[in-house]
Amino acid sequence: MIHGIKGVKDILPAEIARWQAIEGTARRLAMLYGYQEIRVPVFEVTELFARSIGATTDIVEKEMYTFHDRDGTSLTLRPEATAGAVRAYIEHNLAASPTAQKLYYLGPMFRHERPQAGRLRQFHQFGVESFGSADPRADIEVISLLWRFLSDLGLPDLTLEINSLGEASDRSAYKAILLDFLKKREDRLCQNCRRRMDTNPLRVLDCKVPECKAATEDAPKLTDHLSSSARRHFDDVLAGLSTLEIPYVLNPRLVRGLDYYTLTTFEVTSRRLGAQNAVGAGGRYDGLVEVLGGPKTPAVGFAVGLERVSLMLPDAAVPAPPMMVFVATFGEQGAAAGLRLLHELRALGVRADTDYRASTLKAHLRQADRLGAAFTLIVGDDEVAKGRLLLRNMRTKEQEELPLSTAVKALVARLGQG
RNA sequence: GUGGGUGUAGCUCAAGGGUUAGAGCGCCUGGCUGUGGCCCAGGAGGUUGCGGGUUCGAAACCCGUCACUCACCCCA
Known part of the structure; x- marks a missing residue:
């Protein structure tokens, strides 16, 4: 008997109502908030992901489904959709459109990892990208849409964590300060973190190994080294969340796994999920459009893992079928x-x-x-x-x-x- | 990539070296010759993941392998 591929699941009729409830809520809210759907391909040239996600990230280093087209071109199944959306945004010159700046997508992503609870090799994401505005209100809108989506579906025990990575210059200045600090305690860090010191020192702060956590407890905080404009942006975002009565927790160690983030980063977790507890995450990525060859364009977005949403979805959120x-x-x-x-x-x-x-x-x-x-x-x-x-x-x-x-x-x- | 756990009926699980591998749920039939759910009776359904080994005898013990699963790493 031929069976399905490891980490790739069939969604059977018995579960379809749940998925339609989730997708229906996503579409309804995206529309309500002024986002238009974009459908980008499930595969792209490999270089797109390498350049946008970051060559030294785990996703690019070891998790991509990459293969060669018949002419030898390296292609990759999308591990996330932001790169493709940005590529399409540039390629079709959507920057020139007064109305096509806020986009959403829904669909499968592919990462070659060992499956476990809430993690599959083919999984589904709902995500939004808001292009063209550096205004903190754009950050607030994106976060509030994510929060509304999860709350409307009635998901339990959610926590919104938020941080600011500062502008690119803040980040590089801070990296030097952090590296100084880390070098003094290198002997207390795990192997992985010693390697990270060279590749991506910020990620050391995100390490879950208890010894590393202890060693970096009094590390200098990035949020103490923000430029005044970055600081004000962050404060405006936090004030906006308070206005909208969206509860948040500051997490100065929150460093997203993708290289393209700047300023605001956030993550929503739930303790109902097991080890893979992130339901959705996102942030601002003001440099990415330019990195991929487009005009300098600020942007902010999020992605939610729909399998993880489905795991937590209460039955009451699934509407009964018609008579x-x-x-x-x-x-x-x-x-x-x-x-x-x-x-x-x-x-x-x-x-x-x-x-x-x-x-x-x-x-x-x-x-x-x-x-x-x-x-x-x-x-x-x-x-x-x-x-x-x-x-x-x-x-x-x-x-x-x-x-x-x-x-x-x-x-x-x-x-x-x- | 690394480690743990688990593989027995469609599903959830018993049987822990000893007849013909069982139960609940589900399915089919009958009770009810044209009336669902509840109840009662009966029935179908199994290469005990696969391969080898130990033994008079293996679902069980050993080795290998595959799959699933949880966790690490990392992430949605």
């Missing part, structure tokens, strides 16, 4: 009449079904019950001969006889009133 009518037929004449009844119901917009395998009324009713039908139309040869059918209310078990030719209209009219 349905089941058509139970038997006998040759009955079957023929049933074909027309089903067609009529569906033509009038009523969810309707039957069971072609069932031959007895008992089997039909059992199936109607399993499908949660509100009503069943019962039509056997006897009813056809009389030109009538039976309408059964599945909850009350009440049955009435109606003319075969007008029963559907009568039922639909009644449903319309009820």
Whole structure:
């Protein structure tokens, strides 16, 4: 038997209602906040990701699905969608559009990691990118959209953590200060962090090894070394969150894993999730458009992991399917009449079904019950001969006889009133 | 890439060297010859992940392998 690939899951009919609830909420809110959908390819030239995410990040170093096209070009399945969105933004000169600055996307991403709870090799993200504004209100809008999305779905125990990485110049100045500090305690750091000192010293602050945490406890804080404009931007964002009554926790160690972030970074976690506790994260990336060859363009965005959302989604957030009518037929004449009844119901917009395998009324009713039908139309040869059918209310078990030719209209009219 | 746990019916799990591998749920049939859920009775459904080894005897013990899973790393 051929089975699915490790870390790649089928989403079966039983779970689809949850996914549609999640995706529906995402689309509804994105629209409400003025974001338009963009659909970018699931694969791009490898260089795009290497340049945007950062050549020394784990994603690029060891997690990408990379392969060669027939002409030898290196292609990669997207590990995230910001790079593609920025590429499209530049390629189609959306910077010149007065209306296409706020984009959202929904779709699968691919990372070659060992699967575990809340982590898959093909997973799904909902994300937004707001281009063209350096105003802190853009940061606030993006964060509040993320918070609203998670709250509207009723996810429990959420924490919003936030930090500022400063502007690029703040970051490089701070890196030197931090490196000085780290060198004095290098012997107390884990192997990984010693390597990080060369590649990306900020990530040492994010290390979860207890010894590293202890060693860096009194490390200089980046937020104490912000330029005055970066400081004011951060303060404005925090003030805005307070205005919107969005609770947050300052986390000066919050360093995102992608190189392109500047100024605001944030992450929403939940303790209900196990080890992989980040539900969504994002930040500002004012340099990225330019790095990828576009005009200097400030931008801010987030991405949420939909599998993680689904893991926490309460059943109450999943709407019940619409009422349905089941058509139970038997006998040759009955079957023929049933074909027309089903067609009529569906033509009038009523969810309707039957069971072609069932031959007895008992089997039909059992199936109607399993499908949660509100009503069943019962039509056997006897009813056809009389030109009538039976309408059964599945909850009350009440049955009435109606003319075969007008029963559907009568039922639909009644449903319309009820 | 590293480590732990687990693989038995469609699903959740028993059986811990000893007849023919069981239960609950689900499914089918009958009780009810044309009326669902509840109840009762019956039935179908298994290469005990796979390969080897130990043993008179292996689902069980050993080795290997694969899969799933959790965790590390890292991330959504």
